[in-house]
Amino acid sequence: MLFNSIDFAVFLPIVFILYWFVFKTLRSQNVLLIVASYVFYAWWDWRFLGLIVASTLIDYCIGLAIDKEERKTSKKLLLTLSVSLNLGILGFFKYYNFFIDNFNEAFMLFGRVLDLNYLNIILPVGISFYTFQTMSYSIDIYREKIKPTTNLIAFASFVCFFPQLVAGPIERASSFLPQVQKRRIFDYSKATDGLKQILWGLFKKMVIADNCAVFVNDIFENYGTYSGSTLVFGAFLFTIQIYCDFSGYSDIAIGVSRLFGFNLKKNFAFPYFSRNIAEFWRRWHISLTTWFKDYFYIPIGGSRGSKWIQLRNTFAIFLVIGLWHGAHWKFVVYGFINALHFVPYIIRGKNTKYTTLIANNRYLPNAKEFFGMFHTFLFLVFARIFFRADSLTIAIDYLNTIFSSSLFTLPRFPNMSEALVLLILIASFFIVEWFGRDKEHALEQLFSKSKRLYRVAFYYAIVVLIFYFNGEEQQFIYFQF
């Protein structure tokens, strides 16, 4: 079920009413959340529910066993089993054909024909998210950071909680399980703030991202027929699209969770207001980057040791993050060029330079901050060509066309007037985000001190814009990961 569908608009109030008015005990509310989450998931494809159930049972049992076991080697063995099973499921569904393809190619290089068969595998929605969530549970128990829960219903609710099941934020048991196991009390301000965040998420997705998609799809599919300047425009719009699509999803997920009394991790902290690439990655898809930091980067040494070790580890984490996005070399290259951009900052020790809010207590950034933001954004526009193009070859072709003489012509494509309207919407969107950059989400405090009439009029205006510009229901980009 998509958040931006009519189905969800019917589903959400039904679950909300049942949750607060019918199922009033903690246990029954958690059971309702599991049932609702399974229905939510089955709306896409019921056949893959078994995988979620399997992943839940595996880590529930292994978590208890790790805690019970006293010998370190047995604990380690159990953890290896959990990680292997989770990565095994993920690897089979997500990377099987990728590896077969590369094995076949590699053997061809040595003059041997291996000819391993491909499988017609459907990638289950959300698999990269919930397997990471269950895996971190077992790892945290092994590291004795948390105690396992004996309550299977609570654990299942943690794994399948519908707002974040298919595209995150990737939650940690340490912060989410206590919320599942504690009675929730309805909080008016939390719920209204949740609604505001949902509204903003829908605006980002349906008005900005889906309308960018129309141009992006056309330009990337027919890149051979467009000028270099038009291709830059396409890449620019994709950079906006992917942010509004994914952070829009996260906003809706967090907002919906707040309606049910839960707090989810912040997943995006206005990343396009970052002054360098390091700051960007601290603000982009936070739940994933912190996951890799805690369970991959730090265990391999993190930023301890020499510059060379730091560089090695930085490249390692970015290559893995790239590959997490999909079984394709283009994602590996995307990770690699991000890591490459990190190099000067690590060498100069400036990768942790910006940890405070940009233009703090000021309306506008200073020249240095502005240049930093512009430079980071421009880098992302070009890097994301690898992310969006259908293949590595197409990405390189796309870049070749950009750097031709046609780069210095005016962009031209059908529906120029619609593009102009879209640019105005994007500019307005960034203004709202800029003034809310120190908050949890852009609408949190906007008009909070104004008269109720103005506030309500503003919300109605957003609703009208959503209805006015919404197109065909577009799947969220991160569903494919």
Add this chain to the structure above:
Amino acid sequence: MKKFITQTIAFLVPLLIIVAVLEATIRHIPNDYRFKNTQIQLDKESIKTIILGSSHSMYGFNPDYFSDKAYNLGHVSQTIDLDYYLLKKYIEELPQLETVVLRLSYTTLHEQIETGLESWRLKDYNLYYDLHISNKLKYKSEVLSVKLKNNVARIKDYYLDNTNMITVENTGWASFDEPHANKSIDVLGPIAAKRHTADDDALVIENINHLENIVKLCNEKGIALLLITLPAHQSYVAHLDQYQLELVISSGEKMKSKYDNCIYLNLLEDPNFNDADFYDADHPNANGAKKLSILVDDLISKPLN
């Protein structure tokens, strides 16, 4: 909680009222779907041929050139699943029906409206043909399935500018206002071919089933079925994927050999059609439609096989 519920309802009620008013206003606007449904009912006692298919059929077959009473039930982006549901509905309502003409295009086996960008058109079949194809709530409503921007434009066109919203003739046929599209056909051909080439075969089996169901249904009722691959411009044909094309042609041939009531005609590269017969690379203009309709009429006037 009470305050939250009250305020949420208070916020939503005006919106719901506006949506309801808009819905009623838009449904009142005439459209091709309701028009065709009404027209075919008026002539149902005399119609001997119906034409099904997408824009290729809608623009390609002009019933005025058919010897017997014919009706064009083609619509833009109408896929074979919808052809089947329309046939099921009308085959019972047309007592004189003798022939069904169905386009078998390059895209026919690889597309279904619900999975494509034109899925919003499903509401037209639900609302105006009363076909109950999709259970999705959005396809039961004009407001929920179409951008407000487009709906506002429709309201303006009809209520303020008095624009005629019906784009088809009384026979269901439609023609382009201009004989040719703005761009050169040579440029449009490769673009259309690329757009029509599918990424995978996910829908092929299901669509072949729909095709066979159409043939069987006609067979059971003793109705002749003419499957036809329409002529297209060379710039389009040259860029088609041979595997996808072969699949379409072989499916047509297979139906022809398997069922007595079915004939298959492949006019894709017919030399009788030239540049002057096309609006764009894959749609006949009025001239092409005339040629094609006379050709088909000649064929269905004779006994099959």
